[in-house]
Amino acid sequence: MKFLVTGANGQLGKDVISELKQRGIEAVGIDVDILDITDENAVLDFFGEVKPDVVVHCAAWTAVDAAEEEENKQKVYNVNVKGTEYISHACAELDAKLVYISTDYVFDGKGTDAWQPDDKCNPLNFYGKTKYQGELAVQKYLSAYFIVRIAWVYGKNGTNFVKTMLKIGKKRNTITVVDDQIGTPTYTFDLARLLVDMSLTDKYGKYHVTNEGNFISWYDFAKEIFSIANDMGYDYSSQRLAVLPVSSSAYPVKAKRPANSRLDKNKLIEQGFKPLPEWKDALKRFIHSLDLQKDI
């Protein structure tokens, strides 16, 4: 069984490669320096040479606000839609399974019910639109696919909300964080285990995956980040650092975000997969794995 992982220098791809290596599974990790997924012939040639049995497609344009800039839109489209289409086509030629990583941003965030995997998609921003079009490309070419929607991602190998909070929380005395976008975070280390478990089965389809636990706002998430770091002996105490809730309207950004990012993950249990640990437990393990002097 041979795996090919795209986006292998990225936040999730790196953890997927480590998980595969740890299990002794043969894995080829690629990033844009080895293969630009927007080059159709290069994708078909490369995949034809490697002949993977499973492809975990983590590569994407992930800069959500920059994706709104007119001068970036063609590039975003090429990576997230065309790149995914070429990879799906290559998988179809090789009879390989594809794990496509998607996002909560395919939904419009209306209501308060948790989204089911088959709910209607209606993305609010350009990044979300291209990730959704990527999903459609996967479904057009393949039947042996997993579309795995994740949300609020953090891990050791990237810039993310947790690291940003710890960094700015060191310097400031007040931080405002939005409290009207609700979801659950996803730790790439935990997700990598499930993605590998999943891809060794033929329980294909669309899935929602985040860490378990109660749904929270970004404000709740920030409070927990500071509480854990403070318990580790770093001064993120509420006496020194005030964390204030604000509404999204008070925090203007280029790309509109869904207010309701609650993802229903029951299908994981129905299909016999082991869900991820609770988000508080994951966050604690992640922050403890960082060197808060050096990494932050």
Ligand SMILES: NC(=O)c1ccc[n+]([C@@H]2O[C@H](COP(=O)([O-])OP(=O)(O)OC[C@H]3O[C@@H](n4cnc5c(N)ncnc54)[C@H](OP(=O)(O)O)[C@@H]3O)[C@@H](O)[C@H]2O)c1
């Ligand atoms: N981060 C989140 O909060 C989040 C939330 C929901 C879903 N997701 C999805 O989860 C997946 C993994 O996200 P992540 O956080 O690990 O992203 P990431 O750290 O940005 O990694 C993505 C990787 O893709 C590479 N890439 C970009 N353009 C490429 C191209 N043309 N050819 C080949 N590789 C290319 C990037 O290389 P460069 O860095 O050199 O451009 C980067 O190494 C993505 O599909 C993303 O859409 C992420």
